[in-house]
Amino acid sequence: MTNPxxxxxxxxxxxxxxxxxxxxxxxxxxxxxxxxRRKNDFDEEFWHGNPQRRRRRHR
Structure with a gap:
């Protein structure tokens, strides 16, 4: 619905x-x-706690 x-x-x-x-x-x-927002099921603790999902920097 658009703004009236x-x-x-x-x-x-x-x-x-x-x-x-x-x-x-x-x-x-x-x-x-x-x-x-209530339906958002993003599990922040799981996402940030898993070191394999972290972005690795190339040196």
Missing amino acids: CFHCADRHPVCHDTCERYKAWQEFHAAEVADK
Whole structure:
């Protein structure tokens, strides 16, 4: 979903303070981002703890 300000005819400077469509989109977008972060199953301890996965520098 795109930002509701894209092609908005009622857009003016600092309209994010009063625009109800933007506030609703912002809540939706924050929930979507939080869901993506929660689903991220990257195991940092495994990745950084395994010396074979470390990048080796060529000298």
